[in-house]
Amino acid sequence: MKLFSPSSRVGRIGSIAAMATVVALAATGCAATTDGGTGDGEGGDAQTIAFLPKQLNNPYTDVVLGGGEEGAAEIGYDSQVLGPLEASASAQIPFIEQATLEGTNVIVIAANDPDAVGPALQTAREAGAKIVAFDSDTNPDYRDIFISQVVAKDVALIQLEIISEQIGGAGDIAILSATATATNQNEWIMFMEEELASNPDYADINLVAKVYGDDDADKSFQETQGLLSSYPDLAGIISPTTVGIAAAAKYLSTSDYKGQVALTGLGLPNEMREFVKDGTVQEFALWDPAQLGYVAAFAGKALFDGTITGAEGDTFDAGDMGEITVGENGVAIVGPPTRFNADNIDEYAF
Amino acid sequence: MSETVTSTSRGQWIRRLTGHDAVIFYILISVVVISMVSVNFFASTLTVGFLLIQVLPILLIAMPMALVIVSGEIDLSVASTAGLTSATMGVLWRDSGLDIGSVIALSLLVGVLCGAFNGFLITTLGLPSLAVTIGTLALYRGLALVVIGDQKVTNFPPALNAFVLSKIGNTGIPVMMIFVLIVIAFFAVLLHFTPFGRGLYALGYSPQAATFVGVRVGHSKFWMFVATGVVSSMVGIFLTLRLASAGPDNGTGLELSVIAAVLLGGVSIFGGKGNIPGVVGGVLLIGTLTYALRLAKVPETALIIVTGGLLVLSVVAPSVIAWSKERIRLNRLHREVPGQSASGETSA
Numbered sequence: 001m002k003l004f005s006p007s008s009r010v011g012r013i014g015s016i017a018a019m020a021t022v023v024a025l026a027a028t029g030c031a032a033t034t035d036g037g038t039g040d041g042e043g044g045d046a047q048t049i050a051f052l053p054k055q056l057n058n059p060y061t062d063v064v065l066g067g068g069e070e071g072a073a074e075i076g077y078d079s080q081v082l083g084p085l086e087a088s089a090s091a092q093i094p095f096i097e098q099a100t101l102e103g104t105n106v107i108v109i110a111a112n113d114p115d116a117v118g119p120a121l122q123t124a125r126e127a128g129a130k131i132v133a134f135d136s137d138t139n140p141d142y143r144d145i146f147i148s149q150v151v152a153k154d155v156a157l158i159q160l161e162i163i164s165e166q167i168g169g170a171g172d173i174a175i176l177s178a179t180a181t182a183t184n185q186n187e188w189i190m191f192m193e194e195e196l197a198s199n200p201d202y203a204d205i206n207l208v209a210k211v212y213g214d215d216d217a218d219k220s221f222q223e224t225q226g227l228l229s230s231y232p233d234l235a236g237i238i239s240p241t242t243v244g245i246a247a248a249a250k251y252l253s254t255s256d257y258k259g260q261v262a263l264t265g266l267g268l269p270n271e272m273r274e275f276v277k278d279g280t281v282q283e284f285a286l287w288d289p290a291q292l293g294y295v296a297a298f299a300g301k302a303l304f305d306g307t308i309t310g311a312e313g314d315t316f317d318a319g320d321m322g323e324i325t326v327g328e329n330g331v332a333i334v335g336p337p338t339r340f341n342a343d344n345i346d347e348y349a350f
Numbered sequence: 351m352s353e354t355v356t357s358t359s360r361g362q363w364i365r366r367l368t369g370h371d372a373v374i375f376y377i378l379i380s381v382v383v384i385s386m387v388s389v390n391f392f393a394s395t396l397t398v399g400f401l402l403i404q405v406l407p408i409l410l411i412a413m414p415m416a417l418v419i420v421s422g423e424i425d426l427s428v429a430s431t432a433g434l435t436s437a438t439m440g441v442l443w444r445d446s447g448l449d450i451g452s453v454i455a456l457s458l459l460v461g462v463l464c465g466a467f468n469g470f471l472i473t474t475l476g477l478p479s480l481a482v483t484i485g486t487l488a489l490y491r492g493l494a495l496v497v498i499g500d501q502k503v504t505n506f507p508p509a510l511n512a513f514v515l516s517k518i519g520n521t522g523i524p525v526m527m528i529f530v531l532i533v534i535a536f537f538a539v540l541l542h543f544t545p546f547g548r549g550l551y552a553l554g555y556s557p558q559a560a561t562f563v564g565v566r567v568g569h570s571k572f573w574m575f576v577a578t579g580v581v582s583s584m585v586g587i588f589l590t591l592r593l594a595s596a597g598p599d600n601g602t603g604l605e606l607s608v609i610a611a612v613l614l615g616g617v618s619i620f621g622g623k624g625n626i627p628g629v630v631g632g633v634l635l636i637g638t639l640t641y642a643l644r645l646a647k648v649p650e651t652a653l654i655i656v657t658g659g660l661l662v663l664s665v666v667a668p669s670v671i672a673w674s675k676e677r678i679r680l681n682r683l684h685r686e687v688p689g690q691s692a693s694g695e696t697s698a
Contacts, residue, residue, distance in 0.1 A: 056650060085650050088602050090593055097400040098644055101391045115504040115595040119515060127396075139504070 049077040049300055050099040051293065052109040054136065055087040060289055061110075063350040064135060068108060068293025074319050075301040077106070089113035096120040100127050106300030108293075109143075110135035118142040130303035134296040137331075144303050144310040146331045147296045149287045152184075154336050155240070156191030158285045159264055160202065162339065163236045166262035166282055170204035171235030174227050176248055176265075178215040178241040188240050208234070213244045220247035228257055239265035245284060249275035269340050269348040276345050283341040289350065291334050295321055299332060370616035370668060371628030378635045385642035392645055395522030402524050403515065403592070405637035407432070407585040407601065409530055409630065411608045412615070413537035414578040416629040419612055420541065421550040422557065422621025423472065423479040425575060428582040429604035430490035431464040435586030437494035440503030440596025450507055458583050464490055465579020469572035479575075487605065494598035503596040514591040526588065533581065538626040546570060554621025610657070611636050614664040623668075636660070 051068045053061040065081055072079035082098060084091035089112055099107050100123055107129050111117050114137060121131050121142040131143040140146070163173055175192070177185045189210065196202050208231055213220025220243060228234060239245040245265040249272065252258050258280050267284045275281045295318045302308045302316035310330040318324045326332045340348065366372060386393040411428050418425050439457040442448060448456070464486070471482045516525045541547035549565035561567050585604070590596045615632025617624025636657060643653050 085654070089597060089599050094404055094644065101394060101396045101400065101645070113595065115502055116593040119511060119592065119594055
């Protein structure tokens with residue numbers, strides 16, 4: 001008897017529960033047909049743009065999003081940031097769905113997984129949203145345009161230009177890189193070597209050494225020390241890595257070579273500020289992550305207005321960044337890296 | 351005599367309407383109603399579709415998980431089993447040349463094997479399920495990486511991907527929910543209407559006592575872990591088709607969402623207590639609440655605090671209620687003459 005009474009009790013609870021669920025679901029379902037119209041009406045005031053970073057609370061992402069919100073303000077869109085706390089493949093999907101539900105006009109996404117977000121983005125598109133990928137591309141089938149930061153070759157060439165300006169177009173230079181296997185760095189170094197060999201402007205510049213600081217501050221510091229004692233005539237050092245350039249600047253600033261040996265490369269303004277102010281470093285480069293978000297907002301507006309479709313050769317206005325042309329596969333490049341020097345470094349906080 | 355019957359049945363009704371799972375449904379309905387009124391965009395057919403698709407994997411795995419926890423065990427390897435299934439499915443589809451039906455059937459076998467391996471270690475070797483499944487949580491995820499590496503397979507038949515996301519007419523309810531209802535019905539019947547299910551409750555209360563009254567402890571446990579494995583595999587296949595992407599990291603972290611929902615649904619972590627309707631309510635409640643709070647622009651950081659707090663509350667509340675009920679009962683017993691037996695009280 002005792003065995004049976006709990007199960008019949010459970011059975012009835014089950015039926016109540018099932019009925020309750022059906023009622024709840026039906027209620028939400030029915031309400032939709034009546035409420036959908038007003039939802040659209042409310043969206044008519046201002047266009048909306050949603051930024052979906054890979055994850056929230058990431059310092060780099062915050063800079064990108066800061067630029068995005070600035071761009072959104074300039075184009076007059078209401079913006080919001082939606083994102084997961086952890087960067088896993090499918091974690092972004094609920095947020096894409098949320099943006100879809102809210103009838104967002106433009107979704108700007110840095111995809112954690114190029115394919116996993118696809119079906120959700122497809123649904124968003126069917127609901128009328130334009131999809132802009134930035135920072136990290138999705139499968140091209142699922143977005144209208146991809147905003148990419150920089151072209152590898154531009155990154156390489158700007159560093160050569162800066163060093164050439166600082167050493168007067170002649171002398172021995174060395175490269176302080178990250179690890180010997182780093183894909184980015186090796187690609188840039190390859191472009192630099194090609195340019196040194198082929199461009200007559202750089203005929204008097206000799207690349208005498210490539211050393212690797214392994215993106216370790218101490219090792220980079222020692223490698224700089226080693227370079228300067230091995231090559232007393234060294235005129236300049238290029239360090240295409242933020243860790244390397246900071247360590248090299250630290251060494252130079254405390255040595256007799258301060259102001260004598262030029263140093264440039266890719267650095268973070270926050271880390272390099274003191275060395276620029278004390279004269280150790282005149283100028284260095286890096287892309288400004290904020291520009292990525294800024295341009296993405298403008299690309300979204302152009303797509304939504306129908307002035308571009310994301311096809312190769314389309315051009316759109318990107319506010320302060322000027323006019324930007326869409327390249328192959330719907331990829332638009334934000335532009336050349338930014339140069340940081342004593343005049344402008346205080347404007348950047350990353 | 352007839353009077354006692356009616357009074358107990360009324361007592362049962364009151365209990366039914368004030369029990370933990372009923373309360374969960376009251377809260378769920380309140381959340382739904384409040385959200386429909388006060389949260390922009392919540393009242394929409396899109397909500398039904400998105401919400402159900404989001405909770406679907408949790409709902410599926412919560413079914414066998416409820417049985418596992420009722421019997422006093424736990425399975426933390428479910429999400430990794432789903433990941434391994436996804437990886438296997440991807441590689442089979444890419445390399446074997448089999449049709450998608452066979453690929454899916456073979457992928458389900460992964461769940462059978464994973465579950466059987468857990469079951470073997472727990473029943474035959476007598477190891478604690480917590481330790482075993484923490485191990486297989488890492489092991490199966492690791493195997494997934496070995497199987498497919500860091501690659502993804504994405505070229506599944508688009509028609510199948512579309513089918514997984516398709517809705518029943520204009521209701522917004524995903525077609526896959528029919529399948530989920532079948533799974534829910536299966537486990538509800540298994541737990542509540544079969545000797546096997548009653549054996550699980552007995553196991554959860556006391557494995558020794560269960561053995562004495564003739565429950566085949568090892569046998570029951572083994573098949574439960576196999577069931578969990580199979581359902582986890584189904585989820586792995588669902589996620590793969592839903593994301594149109596097979597990868598080693600599919601389903602990461604799902605195990606904690608499932609266990610949280612199961613406990614919220616009134617299943618006791620100590621075993622022996624809980625039922626399927628409550629679990630369904632728990633899953634829907636966490637899913638709806640998260641969904642509504644997100645739409646209401648509650649920051650993600652605050653959101654995990656809310657769901658975490660809710661979970662702690664749901665684990666603590668039954669203990670507190672049980673403790674206070676026990677105090678009241680004892681007080682009453684003390685007041686009444688000690689000669690009076692408490693048989694009526696305990697059997698109710």
